[in-house]
Amino acid sequence: MIPSVLPTYTRAPLAFVKGEGSWLTTDDGRRFLDMGAGIGVMALGHSHPALVQALADQGGALWHVSNLYTIPQQQELADRLVAATFADTVFFTNSGTEACELAVKMARKHFHDADQPERCTIIAFEGAFHGRSSAAIAAAGSEKLTSGFAPLLPGFVHLPFGDIDALKAALDETTAAVIVEPVQGEGGIRTLPDADFREMRALCERPARC
Numbered sequence: 001m002i003p004s005v006l007p008t009y010t011r012a013p014l015a016f017v018k019g020e021g022s023w024l025t026t027d028d029g030r031r032f033l034d035m036g037a038g039i040g041v042m043a044l045g046h047s048h049p050a051l052v053q054a055l056a057d058q059g060g061a062l063w064h065v066s067n068l069y070t071i072p073q074q075q076e077l078a079d080r081l082v083a084a085t086f087a088d089t090v091f092f093t094n095s096g097t098e099a100c101e102l103a104v105k106m107a108r109k110h111f112h113d114a115d116q117p118e119r120c121t122i123i124a125f126e127g128a129f130h131g132r133s134s135a136a137i138a139a140a141g142s143e144k145l146t147s148g149f150a151p152l153l154p155g156f157v158h159l160p161f162g163d164i165d166a167l168k169a170a171l172d173e174t175t176a177a178v179i180v181e182p183v184q185g186e187g188g189i190r191t192l193p194d195a196d197f198r199e200m201r202a203l204c205e206r207p208a209r210c
Helices: 049-061 072-084 096-113 134-140 164-170 194-205
Strands: 016-020 023-026 031-033 121-125 156-159 175-178
Touching: 096 134, 096 175, 121 134, 156 164, 164 194, 175 194
Parallel strands: 121 156, 121 175
Antiparallel strands: 016 023, 023 031
């Protein structure tokens, strides 16, 4: 019989009930140094007093009003992110999967509205993980993520990770975007030099490119 929690993960027999800084405590009292950081989303540690207070203050004032209304704190965060990064605008999502899905849609919609509907190809790299949605697994392309989910969303090209020459050859008049992870997790904790990312950006900014 299938368990009540869908078994999408092979879970370790550990149940953590308390966290403090970089340490986690199990329900049977054992302590572990947290080197996983919640697969990267808990990099600030556990139960920091300032974060706990911020959550308590916000929870006591207002919990949720949705994006149908102006949200001052959301606007402030978006302004700070735009000022500190390359981005011109911010869309807040609940997960990396949603972020990937939105990126694919935005790239294709941009060229559709620019009367270039043929520019719909997304160039991705082997070994990637972009989430579990239809667009995300198509972007990753690996057998372990795509097996059983055919037909896949079309329009993705997969290149060897970090192969700039292959990227140069693949860019053409159908390219809408290039999607790449700064650090591949599923691919084996692989990184690219900053120079490679700068070259990718320059290639994408060339006329008739992504």
